[in-house]
Amino acid sequence: PLTPTPFIWMDGELVPWDDAKVHVLTPSLHYGWGVYEGIRAYATDSGPAVFRLREHIARLRDSARVYLMELPWTDEELISAVLELVRINGHESCYIRPIAYLGYGEMGVAPQLDAVKMSIAVWPWGSYLGDKAEAEGCRLIVSNWQRNSHQTVPPLAKATGAYVNSALAKVGALRAGYDDALMLTATGHVAEASAANLFLVRDGALVTPPVSDGVLPGITRDSVITMARDLGLQVTERSIPRSEVYIADEAFLTGTAAEIVPVASVDERPLGAGGVGPVTKQLRDLFRDVVGGRHDGYARWLERA
Numbered sequence: 001p002l003t004p005t006p007f008i009w010m011d012g013e014l015v016p017w018d019d020a021k022v023h024v025l026t027p028s029l030h031y032g033w034g035v036y037e038g039i040r041a042y043a044t045d046s047g048p049a050v051f052r053l054r055e056h057i058a059r060l061r062d063s064a065r066v067y068l069m070e071l072p073w074t075d076e077e078l079i080s081a082v083l084e085l086v087r088i089n090g091h092e093s094c095y096i097r098p099i100a101y102l103g104y105g106e107m108g109v110a111p112q113l114d115a116v117k118m119s120i121a122v123w124p125w126g127s128y129l130g131d132k133a134e135a136e137g138c139r140l141i142v143s144n145w146q147r148n149s150h151q152t153v154p155p156l157a158k159a160t161g162a163y164v165n166s167a168l169a170k171v172g173a174l175r176a177g178y179d180d181a182l183m184l185t186a187t188g189h190v191a192e193a194s195a196a197n198l199f200l201v202r203d204g205a206l207v208t209p210p211v212s213d214g215v216l217p218g219i220t221r222d223s224v225i226t227m228a229r230d231l232g233l234q235v236t237e238r239s240i241p242r243s244e245v246y247i248a249d250e251a252f253l254t255g256t257a258a259e260i261v262p263v264a265s266v267d268e269r270p271l272g273a274g275g276v277g278p279v280t281k282q283l284r285d286l287f288r289d290v291v292g293g294r295h296d297g298y299a300r301w302l303e304r305a
């Protein structure tokens, strides 16, 4: 359940949590035409810091452009709003959820595109896949729901309505007793999990599906690619046929909510020796140091609240 925080930012105003409401005939509620972001603020020795905030706001604007939505605020205004909201809500660490949607006024499939409204909320959000998955690795099953394609619902844009695809996969996986779903493209190549990117490790080298295979260009994915290469590891972005996952030495998921979660098995095939693989552990330990402000080499990725 959500832990309320004192204020939500709505169109430039700070609104008490319980008053942050929209009309039931808000078209984005009915048709899914909206874009959003998932960002995290982390506790550091010098207070809360937001991880790669600028990149997240830039992706929000990219998503909005795909959906013909002009955000009524500049990147700088949104960055300031996020930092102020984290500060006044008083959390050392929290999850941050900006959303741009189409406000009340007209109904119908072709929405009123100039009615763009925005809100930003924060709340404490712990382990996305649960402590057990973090410690022992998550169990994935390949979903029988195909990942959105560039020809249907563009995976490049983080649109609200796009997530029924992820939700169908995730709910199916949970009901089958798994932690999450692995989604494939129309050609049977690996895309990503329901709300996180996937990396494989084989002979010490990392492989991850390309954006052209219908993945969200994840910011955690980008961070892991950069950190891995800085560690001297080989990282390749290429199409991965489904069965190649079964023969990986290690695999892990990356996402803002998920962070870095080891994969213990896919379709009941255990990966490597099970548990947290050495490369996964090395990258997860480094990631935790970086977001905790304990690694000067990536200070550029942290914005102090």
Ligand SMILES: Cc1[nH+]cc(COP(=O)(O)O)c(CN[C@@H](CCC(=O)O)C(=O)O)c1O
Residues within 6 Å of the ligand: 037, 038, 039, 166, 192, 193, 194, 195, 196, 197, 215, 216, 217, 218, 219, 220, 221, 254, 255, 256, 257, 258
């Ligand atoms: C489909 C998908 N793929 C990859 C990622 C990882 O991207 P990034 O966070 O930039 O590293 C996310 C983030 N999923 C967000 C929403 C989760 C949710 O709504 O639940 C998140 O992790 O915040 C996705 O939703």
